[in-house]
Amino acid sequence: MKLLNRSLQYLSLSMLLIVSIWSVVFYLDMMDEIYDSIDDGLDNYKLLIQNKAEQDSTVLLKNSFDESNYAIRPLSESVAFKIYDVYKDTMIYMPFEEDMEPVRLLTSAFEHKGKYYELKVISSMVEEDDLMKSLLQHMVWLYILLIVCIIIINNVVLKKLWLPFYNLLQQFKDFRLGKDSGLTEVKTNINEFEELQIAGQALISHSVEAYNRQKQFTENAAHELQTPLAIISGKIELLLERDTLSEQAAETLSEVLQISERMNQLNKSLLLLSKIENKQFYNNQDISLTKLVKQGVDEFEDFVEFRNLSIDIRESGEVHLHMDVVLAGILVSNLLKNALYHNIERGEVIIEMNENKLHICNTSASVELNGNVIFNRFYKSDAGRQGTGLGLAILKAIVQLYGFKITYSYKNAMHCFEITFR
Amino acid sequence: MKILLIEDELALQSTIKESLEMEHYLVETASDFNAAMEKLFIYDYDCILLDIMLPGGSGLHLLEELKAHGKSGNVIIISAKDSLDDKLEGLALGADDYVTKPFHIAELNARVKAVLRRNRPEGKNEIVAGELYMDLDQRILLVSGQTVALNRKEFDILRYFLLNKNRLITRTALAEHVWGDNIDQSDNFDFIYYQIKNLRKKLQEAGAVTEIKAVYGIGYKLVEL
Numbered sequence: 001m002k003l004l005n006r007s008l009q010y011l012s013l014s015m016l017l018i019v020s021i022w023s024v025v026f027y028l029d030m031m032d033e034i035y036d037s038i039d040d041g042l043d044n045y046k047l048l049i050q051n052k053a054e055q056d057s058t059v060l061l062k063n064s065f066d067e068s069n070y071a072i073r074p075l076s077e078s079v080a081f082k083i084y085d086v087y088k089d090t091m092i093y094m095p096f097e098e099d100m101e102p103v104r105l106l107t108s109a110f111e112h113k114g115k116y117y118e119l120k121v122i123s124s125m126v127e128e129d130d131l132m133k134s135l136l137q138h139m140v141w142l143y144i145l146l147i148v149c150i151i152i153i154n155n156v157v158l159k160k161l162w163l164p165f166y167n168l169l170q171q172f173k174d175f176r177l178g179k180d181s182g183l184t185e186v187k188t189n190i191n192e193f194e195e196l197q198i199a200g201q202a203l204i205s206h207s208v209e210a211y212n213r214q215k216q217f218t219e220n221a222a223h224e225l226q227t228p229l230a231i232i233s234g235k236i237e238l239l240l241e242r243d244t245l246s247e248q249a250a251e252t253l254s255e256v257l258q259i260s261e262r263m264n265q266l267n268k269s270l271l272l273l274s275k276i277e278n279k280q281f282y283n284n285q286d287i288s289l290t291k292l293v294k295q296g297v298d299e300f301e302d303f304v305e306f307r308n309l310s311i312d313i314r315e316s317g318e319v320h321l322h323m324d325v326v327l328a329g330i331l332v333s334n335l336l337k338n339a340l341y342h343n344i345e346r347g348e349v350i351i352e353m354n355e356n357k358l359h360i361c362n363t364s365a366s367v368e369l370n371g372n373v374i375f376n377r378f379y380k381s382d383a384g385r386q387g388t389g390l391g392l393a394i395l396k397a398i399v400q401l402y403g404f405k406i407t408y409s410y411k412n413a414m415h416c417f418e419i420t421f422r
Numbered sequence: 423m424k425i426l427l428i429e430d431e432l433a434l435q436s437t438i439k440e441s442l443e444m445e446h447y448l449v450e451t452a453s454d455f456n457a458a459m460e461k462l463f464i465y466d467y468d469c470i471l472l473d474i475m476l477p478g479g480s481g482l483h484l485l486e487e488l489k490a491h492g493k494s495g496n497v498i499i500i501s502a503k504d505s506l507d508d509k510l511e512g513l514a515l516g517a518d519d520y521v522t523k524p525f526h527i528a529e530l531n532a533r534v535k536a537v538l539r540r541n542r543p544e545g546k547n548e549i550v551a552g553e554l555y556m557d558l559d560q561r562i563l564l565v566s567g568q569t570v571a572l573n574r575k576e577f578d579i580l581r582y583f584l585l586n587k588n589r590l591i592t593r594t595a596l597a598e599h600v601w602g603d604n605i606d607q608s609d610n611f612d613f614i615y616y617q618i619k620n621l622r623k624k625l626q627e628a629g630a631v632t633e634i635k636a637v638y639g640i641g642y643k644l645v646e647l
Contacts, residue, residue: 238437251639258640
């Protein structure tokens with residue numbers, strides 16, 4: 001749930017509570033005021049009637065409410081003394097409303113010329129249910145209005161306020177280690193966002209630094225190994241040329257030499273890989289993929305003949321790419337080698353290319369590979385192979401450098417690699 | 423033929439020196455910038471093998487000095503740095519070739535020979551070994567005066583063997599030289615065997631006495647009888 005919606009949820013719930021409590025309090029308070037004012041009116045009326053009775057004793061004969069708002073009946077003295085002014089709510093039939101309606105009734109007693117009378121005065125009341133209904137309506141409208149206002153404020157003001165946050169978030173999302181160097185500064189005068197930005201920047205620069213150091217280490221290590229490896233191979237090669245060696249010693253030495261050559265190969269591949277990742281190939285130019293592929297196929301002509309392979313090139317027009325010429329060469333030759341070396345006797349290679357992709361399929365003795373791991377460094381489909389396990393990793397590194405995509409699939413008993421350029 | 427080897431790593435220096443002496447070159451060595459500078463301007467060499475990273479200064483700086491004196495034409499740079507920039511800079515300074523560590527001694531041997539041949543005044547680009555005659559420009563092989571048709575790779579293989587006559591060429595060195603630098607070696611050995619077999623057959627059919635021999639299952643050697 002979005003923060004905006006979540007805050008709206010809390011706000012609307014608390015608003016509902018506040019408005020409800022407020023309405024109850026308001027209602028009670030208002031009713032209190034109304035009663036107060038009606039009761040004052042009744043008191044006043046009572047006084048007026050008493051005064052009128054002093055002058056006009058016919059008033060005392062009016063013993064039912066009828067058209068006016070009071071009624072008087074005589075009382076015995078003992079009863080009269082027990083009567084205090086009492087206000088109460090009661091119902092009376094109102095012909096106008098054709099219904100029983102609530103009224104406020106004041107019951108009082110007074111003495112007139114030694115006789116005691118009970119006086120009842122009524123006043124029409126506010127209709128509480130109507131009042132409540134009306135109040136509820138207003139409350140609902142107030143609530144709706146408040147929520148609408150909050151939504152508007154949320155969406156306009158808060159969104160604007162949160163803009164730096166979303167900007168930073170997007171940058172974090174888009175950040176790729178090895179590709180970007182840091183965050184673009186986001187202008188904000190809100191402390192929290194500023195702190196987030198500083199923390200994010202620090203985190204990123206730590207990661208970048210560690211990443212660079214690690215990359216640099218691989219390159220330096222591979223680099224430093226070159227001379228010792230050259231010495232080992234050279235010395236063994238020279239030793240093997242001496243005729244003084246016994247057959248057995250020579251064989252052992254040959255094995256050592258083979259291992260040291262594997263190490264050389266591994267080291268070269270590692271160095272190449274880290275150089276690609278360290279972006280040391282930037283001699284980008286317009287190259288023809290079509291030509292490169294044909295040249296590559298030409299290069300392997302003998303091998304193709306040797307294994308009786310058939311190569312089928314399907315092209316639609318010449319495909320041009322803008323990339324480093326060395327890397328393009330490695331890309332094509334690695335793909336080709338992969339398809340040729342892992343093939344079977346009288347196998348088949350199909351190369352399809354157009355402006356968007358290069359698709360290369362080959363028959364093979366091996367079963368479907370796991371597309372998720374084959375591009376990992378040092379991945380080997382079977383442990384017996386003596387390859388470096390870096391060929392596909394190098395392919396992937398080149399492909400990534402140029403923003404291409406490489407995918408593996410297994411179709412019709414053929415292993416297929418597809419590079420999408422756009 | 424006099425060669426100056428400028429390399430600070432003594433173990434490598436002795437290896438290269440030994441290999442070159444097997445080819446009957448006179449090899450002098452220098453292991454730092456100043457020693458190299460001194461030798462370079464006192465003596466003349468037919469070929470100079472130059473390491474870029476030297477104690478006391480950069481090999482590229484030496485190359486600049488040589489270029490200023492018009493002597494940089496027979497330099498082969500040996501370096502652990504194989505970035506394109508260094509290569510281009512070295513070649514721009516007049517170096518003739520560039521090999522990257524680690525290299526096979528057969529490869530260095532072939533490069534040295536190529537430089538020496540290129541700088542020969544008579545300048546016909548050919549290799550003669552016994553009954554074999556190889557015209558490198560026109561890519562023709564004659565055996566006892568008869569043309570033998572070789573395909574492109576077979577020609578490259580034989581040339582490499584002739585440049586390393588009587589020397590061991592490991593299969594890896596051969597694969598790297600003929601099929602490119604980043605070859606996945608182990609997949610290729612039966613293919614190399616097949617290629618060598620074809621080449622041997624062609625030489626035999628043409629009546630050549632020069633022979634390609636297998637050595638300890640690790641490589642081959644061209645032996646001139």
